[in-house]
Amino acid sequence: MTALAQTGTRTTKRFAFVPGVHGKAAVKAAMVAVAPATPKPAETDIGPLATIATVVAFASGAPIVREGEPADHLFRIASGVVKVYRTLPDGRCQIIGFLFAGDFLGMVPEDVYLSGAVAIGPVTVSRFPRKQVEQLVAVSPLVARLLLRRACSELIAAQDQMLLLGRKSATEKVASFLVMIARRGLGDVLDLPVTRADMADYLGLTIETVSRTLTLLREDGVIGVKRAHISIVRRGALEDLADAA
Amino acid sequence: MTALAQTGTRTTKRFAFVPGVHGKAAVKAAMVAVAPATPKPAETDIGPLATIATVVAFASGAPIVREGEPADHLFRIASGVVKVYRTLPDGRCQIIGFLFAGDFLGMVPEDVYLSGAVAIGPVTVSRFPRKQVEQLVAVSPLVARLLLRRACSELIAAQDQMLLLGRKSATEKVASFLVMIARRGLGDVLDLPVTRADMADYLGLTIETVSRTLTLLREDGVIGVKRAHISIVRRGALEDLADAA
DNA sequence: CGAGTTTTTGAGGTGAGTCAACGCGTGTGG
């Protein structure tokens, strides 16, 4: 954690102080969150888990968990969007994924969180003490099954992302991202609470490349871009770009 | 599917017909598996799961599951090493991970396998009908907990890999891979049943880059390379390379 | 030994990164 001394990329420096003021401002700039607007059909039945829940709210940009912190709680997003990330010692950052209403955060087999998570826009969560969750899992197949199902889904998403990171071109990456978000928000108009920096860190690219790629897609008439506001014009074309060359 | 018509990379063509003869030959070439040699402390208690298990053996290079096939079974590796991969329509391939004794394969929330898996060297597995597994999960917290724990571990591994794929340089990737394998095999001498092609597809690189990087590491006196046989000479140096720049 | 792989090495190309400048919106304070 000496951090940010080195030759760090820009990616680096940005994240070295994310939980601070800048992150907040950054997010506010590009508001109108997607999740609150579309509550989604997330299953609401969390069974006995409800009995040990505490509701907590986070302001935009606030850290929910930090890398390396003791993993005392399990979280379930009630509303808003959360980004989960990991960093290298020199500050390079990779966003692992975005969490929406209904998703769980903090399912780790270790005693510490290995990834950090920050609220992208205002977020409310249910928080469960880990010890109690483990007890519940041990006696309630329902809870265990719920968590297992979620974990498997995340695993699949993680695999998609590995394929993306390892084998897709910049254009394919950006297209895949847009399609993914569109599916989540189930509209062809995305008002993302996600900055270019977030996209870059999610897709394993730089801000500049993301920006250039979006410009290209706009020039090809596939999407419309107006700063944080991106609209999908030709969804089919975008989907083609996402999965092939 | 239609595959291998296009401009596919070499990566492409290799995998378009992996489940065939070539894959087999490829793997045999670089034998002396690591897993059978080091049985590992994998927990053996799988509880009620044992009652529905069938033992199945696979020859080196044999497909265990194929992408898109109906997901009828859950597998648990008893011995050997399995590689799990995903491909793009045009054939580009990304290896999602390697499974060793004790690991589960086929935990998907869908009805089809989204990744393929092939045996790297001879493999034996326990196979469980999915329907029955689901019934067990619904009534046995022990089984659910076991699977949940495994899923979480895989999730963590997947996150590590995302960080690697998205943000690490070729040298860091290769070093990380070697360190990971060394930890698995708990020795400083690796006799990998893994070809350069596998490494490349795992690390999001090309065969040539992997080869060149290994040569570099050898020239720096960090590792010893004798074809498939790689030995770690200066582990500390390798670990430094793996996590920083 | 010879066919078929896998690995290595070389030479050259390129997609994405780096560095740098500028535009644009928003918020702030005089």
Place this chain on the structure above:
DNA sequence: CCACACGCGTTGACTCACCTCAAAAACTCG
């Protein structure tokens, strides 16, 4: 109400890490 600062996004020029293409070397196995 405007000048200014600040953060984000865009664009351009240039560089370089890694890819591509190609050929030779090293190994395996029939």
